[in-house]
Amino acid sequence: MRILIIKLSPIEAITSSMFRTLAIARGLSEAGHKIDYLVVPMNKLNSVSSEKEFIKELNVIRTSKSEAYEKNVINAENSFKALRKQILRKIWHSLSVYDYTYLIAKKIKIDILPVREYDIVISSSDPKSSHIVVENLRKQGLRYKRWIQYWGDPLSIDITQKSIYPQWVLRLIEKKLIKNSDKIVYASPFTLSKQKELFKDYKDKMVCIPTAYMEEEIYPATDNQKxxxxxxxxxxxxxxxxxxxxxxxxxxxxxxxxxxxxxxxxxxxxxxxxxxxxxxxxxxxxxxxxxxxxxxxxxxxxxxxxxxxxxxxxxxxxxxxxxxxxxxxxxxxxxxxxxxxxxxxxxxxxxxxxxxxxxxxxxxxxxxxxxxxxxxxxxx
The missing domain is CATH 3.40.50.2000 (Glycogen Phosphorylase B;)
Structure with missing residues (x-):
């Protein structure tokens, strides 16, 4: 099958959500599926992980950068600009339920993809803007047989959420996000139970699949003094x-x-x-x-x-x-x-x-x- 995975983070970044998404990509690739993997470019705020050999087997597609975010936040270097960077980040995260990749998700063009039809599309959060990309590309002619959403932290019960919006508003936004998907995957059985309770209309397409590890790590026995x-x-x-x-x-x-x-x-x-x-x-x-x-x-x-x-x-x-x-x-x-x-x-x-x-x-x-x-x- 041809599969499109959308994860609006740098593929090189050290994040748990990237590691769990890459684990799925590796498993699908080694099973013989053709994987197009859509990500955003690195910036100076990202920490870089060690390179994984299997990534060479994926067709990695990088979006363009958000010029406004790069100019006003990433590249702020003197003290005044650094202070402005902190203020702008706080304002953005209080007024938006998404991070800066929302700007990229809304502007992305379908021409960035090598084909317009896939057997499966997988959108993986965080960031939650990964799911918005699919809706945007659908309007531009993207076709697929199944859309699987892979969620880390759900939107309305995310304890890291910093926006000013009340829970009922976040749930309306989240309902709109999950509405058109064919399958919704959560990594925690406790999250699954809560989400089924909050979104009863979509509970039948919700499942829990534990996070996969990306590779086995077998180490020799230690012989430490401490x-x-x-x-x-x-x-x-x-x-x-x-x-x-x-x-x-x-x-x-x-x-x-x-x-x-x-x-x-x-x-x-x-x-x-x-x-x-x-x-x-x-x-x-x-x-x-x-x-x-x-x-x-x-x-x-x-x-x-x-x-x-x-x-x-x-x-x-x-x-x-x-x-x-x-x-x-x-x-x-x-x-x-x-x-x-x-x-x-x-x-x-x-x-x-x-x-x-x-x-x-x-x-x-x-x-x-x-x-x-x-x-x-x-x-x-």
Missing amino acids: FIIGYYGNYTARVRNIMPFYNACRALGDKVSVAIYGDSDVKLQATPNIAIHDRGIVDEHKRIADLLICILNSSGTQIPGKLYHLAGTNKKVLVVVDGEQQQEMREFLLSFDRFYVCGNSQEEIENAIVSIMKDNKEFLPLPELRYDYIANRFIE
Whole structure:
């Protein structure tokens, strides 16, 4: 089949949503399908991931840049322009439910595609403007047999949503977005349940398919003098509470060596046993780590994609559950028989790490989360 995947992010960027979409693309490509993959160009605000060999098998199509956004936000370099950049970004995100790629989605022309007819079109968010592209191209003559929408955070219950609009307005916008799709895929069973409740007219085309890992990562056994722990991911205060983990690691002192990689508005202080880094490539640290950490969101129904990517390794993984559905999430995660799970308190995390340090259990990547298996489920 010929398949068009639309993901309005740079294909080189380090984001969980790009990794899960690339996992689907890889699985479909290796199954013999022809993949056109529509993305936006890189800009200076993006962090770059290590290059994946299988991307060469995809027909990557890059849109043009948004000149207004590049001029006023990306390329603001002196102090006045930097301040203006911050103000413009805040205004944009308060007045729009989409990011800057909305400007690209509305202007994109069908001539950018090599063909006008596909067996399947897959639009993947975030950004949510990826779905708008399909509606725009439909009006210009795009034809397909099925349109599958792949959602990370839903629009109206997205805890990262910063717009000024009330929930009922966001739901109207979201209803319009999902209306014409043939299948809607969510990565969390809790999100699926909530969405079926909110959008009863479309519940029969909604499914939950867990996030696939993009590639298996098998590492040799470690022989570290100290127990090495890695946390790789953003930890914005309103989304994720990293402080209990941070404080637990401080309390453990020289028993552990910890590295935290990620963007945040929380200013953590480095200590003799805790290193703090911006978001970046973590391949080398992951190779030597004894334990990988995933902290779930403080509220909402979503499960961070990084959890499933970590399941593609043979490393020990501790998942720290949080929010109003802690017990349900704990039961769901334990059903995989792959993760250690604890609550988001300093005492629980500290006790869990000490217990894991003594545990000789070995793990392998979960076969039911392999990219090829999940890609096949995706187009069923």
